[in-house]
Amino acid sequence: MKISKLYLFPIALLMLSSCKISVNALENATITTATTTPKNIALNGKIYSAVWQQNSGEFMALSYQAYNIATYRLDEALKMKKGKPLAIITDVDETFLDNSPYAVTESEKGKDFNDATWANWTAKANAKAYPGSLDFFKYAASKNVKIFYITNRNENDKAGTLKNLKDLGFPNADEQYVVVRSTTSDKEERRNAVLKNYNVVLYLGDNLGDFANMFYKKTQAERNQNVENNADLFGKKFIMLPNSGYGDWESAMPGFNYKLTPAQKDSVILKNVVGY
Numbered sequence: 658m659k660i661s662k663l664y665l666f667p668i669a670l671l672m673l674s675s676c677k678i679s680v681n682a683l684e685n686a687t688i689t690t691a692t693t694t695p696k697n698i699a700l701n702g703k704i705y706s707a708v709w710q711q712n713s714g715e716f717m718a719l720s721y722q723a724y725n726i727a728t729y730r731l732d733e734a735l736k737m738k739k740g741k742p743l744a745i746i747t748d749v750d751e752t753f754l755d756n757s758p759y760a761v762t763e764s765e766k767g768k769d770f771n772d773a774t775w776a777n778w779t780a781k782a783n784a785k786a787y788p789g790s791l792d793f794f795k796y797a798a799s800k801n802v803k804i805f806y807i808t809n810r811n812e813n814d815k816a817g818t819l820k821n822l823k824d825l826g827f828p829n830a831d832e833q834y835v836v837v838r839s840t841t842s843d844k845e846e847r848r849n850a851v852l853k854n855y856n857v858v859l860y861l862g863d864n865l866g867d868f869a870n871m872f873y874k875k876t877q878a879e880r881n882q883n884v885e886n887n888a889d890l891f892g893k894k895f896i897m898l899p900n901s902g903y904g905d906w907e908s909a910m911p912g913f914n915y916k917l918t919p920a921q922k923d924s925v926i927l928k929n930v931v932g933y
């Protein structure tokens with residue numbers, strides 16, 4: 658019998674209301690988790706996304722899958738190499754740095770993302786790497802391919818970001834290659850600056866805006882149509898990593914706005930899901 662996700666969701670929330678939960682799939686793993694249950698769908702959803710990201714073999718497998726495909730495509734590009742030196746442009750958050758602990762801690766407090774608490778988290782430089790990511794970037798660097806980290810973290814986050822990347826052992830973790838947001842979250846100008854001097858063979862991201870300008874600040878209908886129109890690029894030039902916790906898909910949802918109250922967000926979310 659197929660069990661609806663709608664029935665599983667309250668069960669998951671009951672699990673999260675206790676101080677500690679043990680996860681069957683990881684027998685010895687006990688994680689500290691919510692002591693209170695957030696009162697709205699959006700924040701509960703962030704915890705549900707985080708529990709999947711932190712515990713499931715399925716999340717691990719998706720990450721390995723993405724980085725295995727990236728390795729395969731990189732090897733293809735290396736065989737064809739000519740002209741400008743090769744480079745990879747990658748996003749950082751939820752492309753290879755796992756920020757799910759931030760989402761959990763804020764959701765427990767009934768809070769969503771905000772710049773001040775985010776700055777506290779990034780300054781800790783404690784985010785873990787997605788499975789397969791470090792090996793992939795080290796492999797690329799070993800082939801003399803430069804890695805440009807184009808992120809919408811800002812100047813305030815830069816020191817923590819560099820430390821986090823260096824501590825984990827990521828290549829090119831320095832000022833020249835870690836390109837933070839200054840004036841705009843649109844990454845096109847920063848991508849174009851790299852393209853002047855490099856042949857960019859791969860783009861990695863968890864958000865469509867990490868790949869091309871055609872997805873930036875577009876309506877849901879436009880961005881989804883652009884995915885359809887460019888379907889063959891995914892797994893070739895564009896490597897997508899899993900992130901169900903947040904992304905521009907939220908603000909693209911009809912009626913959604915980050916400034917809405919939690920109750921208003923819930924109302925918009927319920928209008929954008931389909932039952933039977």
Ligand SMILES: [Mg+2]
Pocket residue numbers: 748749750751752862863864
């Ligand atoms: Mg990201």
